[in-house]
Amino acid sequence: MNWRFEYHETLGSTSDLCKIRAEAGEPEYLAVQAFSQTAGRGTRGRTWTDPGGNLAISLLFRPADPATFIAALPFLTAVALYETATHFCPSPVGPMPFMVKWPNDLLLDGRKMAGVLIETGGPQGRPWVVVGIGANLTQAPEIPGRRLAALSEKTAAPSAKAFGEILVAQIERWTTILTAQGFAPIRAAWLARAHPVGSRLAVQGCETYITGSFSGLDAQGRLLLTLPNGETIPVVTGDILLD
The missing domain is CATH 2.30.30.100 (SH3 type barrels.)
Structure with missing residues (x-):
């Protein structure tokens, strides 16, 4: 996969721009990243607040088997987020602080550090999939009623650009595994990083x-x-x- 990274100092929403490009016929493997996002959103219409210095990135895919890809994508992305976070925080003191929560949240010490929004569209013969990812790297926004965390609580926060590059490489790796081996290894990887059975x-x-x-x-x-x-x-x- 030859990813094309497009960087913006400020955007309303990386996913909105990615979807506009998709509707205009943009080929897959486009990564749109903003260093400040003013109108990010999460699942069920929630807003995703970006105080700056955090990750805001959206990726464009045009899968050959959309149903299989879309079903696996939340888990694939969650595992990639986990592995990217541990790449920048490889030797924590005590138990591993990161955990994935169904289907695609990344938690740090039990608080949400990163989330994913998946959107689809396009004609039946050439559908597109946009996955938007937000991760708190330097600071967690304060939102009443929500417990949030930032990577900087555990280690010196990497740049959003560096985090995004490693994350896309991990997503590419797991996408290749999905194509070659199906959902089973992704399911196993997700379960190994999630809250234990019996929780x-x-x-x-x-x-x-x-x-x-x-x-x-x-x-x-x-x-x-x-x-x-x-x-x-x-x-x-x-x-x-x-x-």
């Missing part, structure tokens, strides 16, 4: 709140939640709250 958690939806224990991922990447009555159910969507 107590809750799944919060728009009108639901379900508690149970984490029982792994199924072959499609759905979270398996074991309820207090012993029944195990697959979770397709929802906010995951860890005890």
